[in-house]
Amino acid sequence: METTEADVDPSGRAVAAAAAAAALLPTGTAVIQFASAVDDTPTGPVLDVPLSSTPAQLTALLNELLGAPPLGWRPAPPRPDGCPPAPTPILTALCDAVGAADASVERLLRVAYRPQAAFRVRPVSRCTASLPGHAEAVLAVAFSPDGQVLASASGDTTVRLWGVPAGLPLATCAGHRGWVLALAWAGDARTVASGGADGCVRVWAPYHLVADGGGAAAAAAAAADAPAAVTKLVSGGADGGVRLWHTGTGRCERSLPPHAAAVTAVRWSGEGAAGGGGLVYSASRDRTVRVFDAVAGTLVRVLGGHGHWVNCMALNTDAVVRAGAFPSRAADGEGGGAPPPPPPPPAGARATGSKGGGVLTPAAARERYERTVGRLGGERLVTGSDDFTLTLWTPAVAKAATARMAGHQQLVNDVAFSPDGAYVASGSFDKSVRLWDGASGGFVGVWRGHVGAVYQVGWSPDGRLVLSASKDSTAKVWAVRPRGGGGGGGGGGGGEPRGRGRNGQVGPLVAELPGHADEVYAAAWAGDGGWVATGGKDKVLKVWQH
Amino acid sequence: MPQGDYIDLARKRHGYRLDHHERVRKAEARSVRRASEYAKKVTGIKAKIHHKRRYAEKAAMKKTLALAAEKSVRRADASAAPDGAVPAYLLDREATARSKVLSNTIKQKRKEKGGKWDVPLPRVKPVADDEVFKVIKTGKRKAKQWKRMVTKATFVGEGYTRKPPKYERFIRPTGMRFTKAHVTHPELKTTFCCDLLGVKKNPQSTMYTQLGVITKGTIVEVNVSDLGLVTNTGKVAWGKLAQVTNNPENDGCINAVLIV
Numbered sequence: 049m050e051t052t053e054a055d056v057d058p059s060g061r062a063v064a065a066a067a068a069a070a071a072l073l074p075t076g077t078a079v080i081q082f083a084s085a086v087d088d089t090p091t092g093p094v095l096d097v098p099l100s101s102t103p104a105q106l107t108a109l110l111n112e113l114l115g116a117p118p119l120g121w122r123p124a125p126p127r128p129d130g131c132p133p134a135p136t137p138i139l140t141a142l143c144d145a146v147g148a149a150d151a152s153v154e155r156l157l158r159v160a161y162r163p164q165a166a167f168r169v170r171p172v173s174r175c176t177a178s179l180p181g182h183a184e185a186v187l188a189v190a191f192s193p194d195g196q197v198l199a200s201a202s203g204d205t206t207v208r209l210w211g212v213p214a215g216l217p218l219a220t221c222a223g224h225r226g227w228v229l230a231l232a233w234a235g236d237a238r239t240v241a242s243g244g245a246d247g248c249v250r251v252w253a254p255y256h257l258v259a260d261g262g263g264a265a266a267a268a269a270a271a272a273d274a275p276a277a278v279t280k281l282v283s284g285g286a287d288g289g290v291r292l293w294h295t296g297t298g299r300c301e302r303s304l305p306p307h308a309a310a311v312t313a314v315r316w317s318g319e320g321a322a323g324g325g326g327l328v329y330s331a332s333r334d335r336t337v338r339v340f341d342a343v344a345g346t347l348v349r350v351l352g353g354h355g356h357w358v359n360c361m362a363l364n365t366d367a368v369v370r371a372g373a374f375p376s377r378a379a380d381g382e383g384g385g386a387p388p389p390p391p392p393p394p395a396g397a398r399a400t401g402s403k404g405g406g407v408l409t410p411a412a413a414r415e416r417y418e419r420t421v422g423r424l425g426g427e428r429l430v431t432g433s434d435d436f437t438l439t440l441w442t443p444a445v446a447k448a449a450t451a452r453m454a455g456h457q458q459l460v461n462d463v464a465f466s467p468d469g470a471y472v473a474s475g476s477f478d479k480s481v482r483l484w485d486g487a488s489g490g491f492v493g494v495w496r497g498h499v500g501a502v503y504q505v506g507w508s509p510d511g512r513l514v515l516s517a518s519k520d521s522t523a524k525v526w527a528v529r530p531r532g533g534g535g536g537g538g539g540g541g542g543g544e545p546r547g548r549g550r551n552g553q554v555g556p557l558v559a560e561l562p563g564h565a566d567e568v569y570a571a572a573w574a575g576d577g578g579w580v581a582t583g584g585k586d587k588v589l590k591v592w593q594h
Numbered sequence: 595m596p597q598g599d600y601i602d603l604a605r606k607r608h609g610y611r612l613d614h615h616e617r618v619r620k621a622e623a624r625s626v627r628r629a630s631e632y633a634k635k636v637t638g639i640k641a642k643i644h645h646k647r648r649y650a651e652k653a654a655m656k657k658t659l660a661l662a663a664e665k666s667v668r669r670a671d672a673s674a675a676p677d678g679a680v681p682a683y684l685l686d687r688e689a690t691a692r693s694k695v696l697s698n699t700i701k702q703k704r705k706e707k708g709g710k711w712d713v714p715l716p717r718v719k720p721v722a723d724d725e726v727f728k729v730i731k732t733g734k735r736k737a738k739q740w741k742r743m744v745t746k747a748t749f750v751g752e753g754y755t756r757k758p759p760k761y762e763r764f765i766r767p768t769g770m771r772f773t774k775a776h777v778t779h780p781e782l783k784t785t786f787c788c789d790l791l792g793v794k795k796n797p798q799s800t801m802y803t804q805l806g807v808i809t810k811g812t813i814v815e816v817n818v819s820d821l822g823l824v825t826n827t828g829k830v831a832w833g834k835l836a837q838v839t840n841n842p843e844n845d846g847c848i849n850a851v852l853i854v
């Protein structure tokens with residue numbers, strides 16, 4: 049596995065910079081204790097290591113200590129006992145991150161570490177297909193959980209389905225009488241649900257209408273699926289209503305207590321009642337996020353705290369829920385997470401590539417979901433709002449916010465958790481994309497480069513790249529990890545890569561995806577990382593590949 | 595008792611004549627013939643009055659028929675989705691002033707190469723040289739008369755330095771120099787006051803282009819960075835071309851239309 053080197057920048061420049069930095073600083077040792085970044089449990093004994101240790105050497109040490117198959121690790125700068133771990137990894141050498149004052153043999157430093165994805169997604173760079181067909185702007189795109197079908201919803205009232213390997217049109221699903229605003233795939237990839245501005249939720253089995261849930265009133269703004277369930281659907285409308293549907297019959301099973309204003313996002317959580325699908329979260333323009341018990345139909349708690357519309361919502365389990373009942377490298381524990389290496393997955397849950405292979409049974413999918421939640425250290429929710437802030441919650445447990453993330457200068461339009469739950473990326477109308485720590489909510493860095501409002505953000509399945517779609521007619525791909533060289537504000541040389549220093553510790557712009565003639569409204573990264581699909585006001589759906 | 599009332603009374607008492615309805619129908623059927631005969635026969639003022647009335651009747655009839663016909667025409671479904679679809683996250687947001695990418699850069703370049711312009715004013719009235727240039731007949735060498743003053747609006751670049759007056763053949767008066775233009779965006783239907791960047795082409799003559807003479811129909815380059823237009827590659831569009839639509843030398847300002 050090439051992942052031992054996963055965190056080490058292969059460029060010679062970085063190595064040279066590291067060597068230079070190491071040559072400058074005094075030789076000596078530090079007393080460190082490795083600790084998991086997620087649950088802060090100490091790993092191995094207290095160690096006396098040279099200050100010139102590089103991340104690669106620390107990684108090798110960790111692999112030795114853990115006795116696990118070699119993985120890439122991301123050791124964070126050491127902190128004295130009791131301090132929370134820093135979100136940014138060590139870049140060059142331990143001495144860089146420690147600083148002269150802390151480097152004492154009498155002080156125990158904790159080095160938090162978190163794993164890297166065991167696979168690598170190559171950044172998309174070129175447009176491989178422009179798929180015309182829609183007669184109006186493309187408003188939403190979504191890949192099916194098995195990665196075989198791409199669905200696009202448009203203002204021309206249709207949902208179109210495209211085959212992924214060839215980019216051929218599979219079906220045109222006409223039936224809505226208004227713009228189609230939202231899309232959600234079922235976990236088994238057999239059906240896709242769409243919410244329209246005509247107030248209807250329609251469920252399509254790729255080639256025909258299965259169920260028609262009328263009377264959702266006004267715009268049905270969102271839809272989602274319960275983990276490991278294929279017939280449950282939750283929809284939120286512009287009238288504030290949140291409804292649960294049975295997609296097989298098209299019957300509205302429950303109408304949950306409504307919001308006072310339009311619902312902007314809904315999610316189905318695996319927490320709560322046993323058997324899955326216990327809780328439903330809905331974010332609304334009435335400034336609250338509500339937690340419902342889907343079984344009893346009651347309001348469990350109201351998460352208040354935002355000062356304006358709540359625009360978007362993301363769960364750290366989104367990646368595994370999106371994977372549905374299909375093997376996915378991001379969801380199967382190869383995408384990083386907390387240290388204890390997962391137990392060998394049961395038969396049938398093995399990743400066999402994107403071309404299907406074994407489909408998980410509901411029980412196996414459920415088991416995988418629970419394992420993921422355990423690895424992530426519990427379910428977390430992040431919301432973005434018109435009050436320019438993001439808020440981190442643990443909605444299944446507490447009403448109070450975990451952290452408030454301020455920094456954007458305009459409203460936050462989209463937010464996404466990285467597949468390993470380590471980071472949160474947020475896109476805002478202030479033309480920037482910001483990166484935050486997924487556990488503590490600490491600010492990591494900011495990417496500037498768009499010249500228009502950022503509409504959508506997304507993650508590559510390996511959690512190393514961020515995709516952003518903007519009003520300025522481009523999508524851009526950003527690297528999460530900074531290039532090696534100068535760490536912790538020590539360097540300050542003229543050759544600093546873009547996006548460093550004042551902008552925090554984030555990587556550079558990896559690829560710019562120009563080609564759309566107008567605003568890009570929707571973007572999605574396929575579950576296997578090979579495809580990126582974008583659609584926008586110019587009515588064309590574009591596919592990008594490496 | 596008036597005569598008509600007797601008829602009514604009789605009808606009340608005895609009912610209609612047995613052939614009444616038939617006669618009415620026949621009279622009605624013959625009325626067109628009778629009207630036609632009358633129309634052919636009538637002359638003079640009577641004819642005028644008659645034809646005016648008939649004309650009004652026919653017009654009313656046509657309208658009625660059109661109304662009736664409209665009912666059977668299939669109309670566009672009123673419940674159809676409106677144009678200008680926006681995603682859910684932009685619903686109910688204030689529509690900010692925006693405009694799509696105005697031109698494909700490649701297309702524009704191709705046009706530039708061919709020297710052909712798809713412009714709002716395709717034809718301009720030729721302006722003669724003696725209208726543009728006024729011969730200067732002053733000074734020591736007045737007999738030679740080789741100095742000219744430009745009598746039209748001009749654009750002079752920022753870093754321009756005059757030649758020594760002795761050698762200056764063309765004088766561009768400062769009073770007729772312009773740095774700004776009122777540029778109308780044809781799709782947004784709004785006008786912005788933009789900085790002039792240069793004179794791209796004066797259709798009258800290449801010499802006017804070089805001199806920066808701005809007449810009606812001249813293509814000028816303007817700074818549109820404030821408009822927030824974006825190119826295909828996602829960069830802010832900076833310079834765009836516009837065509838002058840007025841006679842600046844007469845109006846004291848430059849009005850132009852952005853070339854999309």
